Amino acid sequence: MVGSINADIVLGVPQHPLPGQTIIANSLDVHPGGKGANQAVAAARLGAQVAFVGAVGTDPYADATVSGLREAGVDIDAVAVVPGPTGQAFVTVDERTGENSIVVFAGANAAVDEGLIRTSQDLLDRSDLVVLQGEIPPAASAAAAFSSSARLVLNLAPVVPVERRLIQCADPLVVNEHEGRLVLELLGHGVDELHTEESVVEALLAEGIRAVVITLGPAGAIFSDGRASRRVSAPAVAAVDTTGAGDAFVGALSARIAAGAPLEEAVRFAVRVGSFAVTRHGAQPSYPGPGDVLPEGAQ
Template sequence: MTGIVVVGSINADLNLRVERHPGPGETLIGADGSVTPGGKGANQAVAARRLGAEVRMVGAVGDDAHAGAALSLLKECGVGVGTVSTSPGTPTGLAVVTVDEHGENTIVVVPGANTTVDAAAVGAHAALLEDADIVVLQGEIPRSGIEAAARLCGGRVILNPAPVLELDAEVLHRADPLVVNEHEAGLVLGLLAPGKDVPEDAGDMLQALRRAGIGSLVLTLGGEGALVLPAGATEVVPVPASPVAAVDTTGAGDAFIGALAAHLLKSDDLVEAARFAARVGAFAVRSEGAQPSYPYMTDDLPGPVEASR
């Protein structure tokens, strides 16, 4: 098997710092601006690779000036990028990330070359996907590319449908685990059980997703940690977050998923993987940016979260 294959988006992030987020029609003066590598797929690949996993990236960039920036940390940390294509005449994906003084962000994404990662593009790497231990997927590429990757995967599928788009139930059911936040969980439940009421309680939402056919689930709760429902288990396990002062939450969820994948490559214990991922996510919010904030294997992570009783 070939370790982790991430099929997903690759962006350049334009990062802006503001005292607060502007209201409609309002103009504010920003404190800083920088361009860093991003994209949910690339973020997750870098996070897993920095933690020691063997990772390859399937995606696309444009033939513009942003392509080099978007690929820089993937290359630097040793993610395999020979399966990243260049789309002529198409811009590299761009995300405009605005971060306020409390570390909270808003993000606007222009997909660019990510729109070319469709079923045909993914199918060109069928042998790689069939041989992968884990394939990691998100929602920033076309539906056909996500579905093709899930169906070609010969190992475990980690699916993070962010943003949520309509996917075949068969593909959602392949997720092991499905990783969603509360908003995304409600939308996925609407896809699988249209017309059913969405529970307000996060734990009840996981149980509803289980009844709708999802075998294993992780529901992320930001600064409050996560809830985990492993395959075959009946009880939801809470995973508290490590208490840290957030500087920038951009890409913290992707750090969590990359760490989750890296841990699951070594151990099948989903709860322990989520505990490790929560510590990695906490590390990531302590500094600015997405990929630049991710830890290496040798970094000291925030104190371990307590095991839930």
């Protein structure tokens, strides 16, 4: 995994504030987070052998943010320490619905550059799979992808300007229903006529992307490896916190792909893992381990 490490500062609120509105939070928690670290922890807890390339700062959050990686058994030898603050995510969670709203401050993640990637080249050369997200500088993502022959899982979240060829190397590209359209716009593809998730998948494949997975929240996911799009519905669960559920999905998907599973099997498993994660609070604390029972349901 090459990606971001954050401290998640999570506020439980009765509802998300409107512009200009002040509300009182009912709870405050700090958890290790960051899309990259979350996905690494999710994959490692499911039995994958995971190493992480990233950066933390020199503030009090640094040790706390790598604790989840360390406890999950992720190799963190390539995590650099740079001057300044660690990345932070400010998360409000609606206590009625479990839906979240997130603002991210990059902090040390902005220091993940081509130089850091070069120092980790041996690690990349030994990897079967490289997983990237959109929370580190695009030049670092390109360096990690193009300097390795490993299969690339690209979770372009958030959608940031990256090279076309990086997106086309994704196998698969993983985005949610909103990000899929943003990626098409980034590629110069119109989206006004795309009224279904299937049409978005087909348009992404037409741009030269090898395989596409679009997550649909409680509706599951839709995917294609170049053939007809297929949907996977999610088990019905009582959601309490959706923070990090998408990262649980990507981590689980990556773990199964690395183990040699075909894309459909990996997506079906990842949907169940994501559904499990929303039944618990926080991001990394909500991810299942080998002793946890995943929800069953319509697939």
